[in-house]
Amino acid sequence: xxxGGALTFHGDLQVGNAIRRxxxxxDIVLKRGRTGELxxxxxxxxxxxxxxxxxxxxxxxxxxxxxxxxxxxxxxxxESGEHRRSLGVLLRSLAKPV
Numbered sequence: 001x002x003x004g005g006a007l008t009f010h011g012d013l014q015v016g017n018a019i020r021r022x023x024x025x026x027d028i029v030l031k032r033g034r035t036g037e038l039x040x041x042x043x044x045x046x047x048x049x050x051x052x053x054x055x056x057x058x059x060x061x062x063x064x065x066x067x068x069x070x071x072x073x074x075x076x077x078x079e080s081g082e083h084r085r086s087l088g089v090l091l092r093s094l095a096k097p098v
Contacts, residue, residue, distance in 0.1 A: 003040065003060040011054045013047075019054070022046040026058075030075065039063040 013019060027042040040062055047055040 001062045001064070003062045005057065005059045008056040009054070010056070011049070011052060013049050013054055017049045020048045022048070033064070036065045 023043060023045045025041060026044050027040075029040040031038045031040065040060065043059045043061065045055075045057040045059070046053060047057070
């Protein structure tokens, strides 16, 4: 479920420029609510164009268990790592030609 977020604009995206999005999981918090276990995940995205920061986005997402009788497995912290993927996609205008 979407819990909240924020957008900060630092510049403009230009049609035809290559853009890059760098995403990271900043925080994971487990809580118990009235309906069971909740997992709050904070994800941040940096969107760059022409090697400059253009947009910063923070997403707060909540995951909840499906069954109130379900017990959670012990939490094991994942090893630190890095994942990169290049899509090679260019931002193109969707406007109709005049």
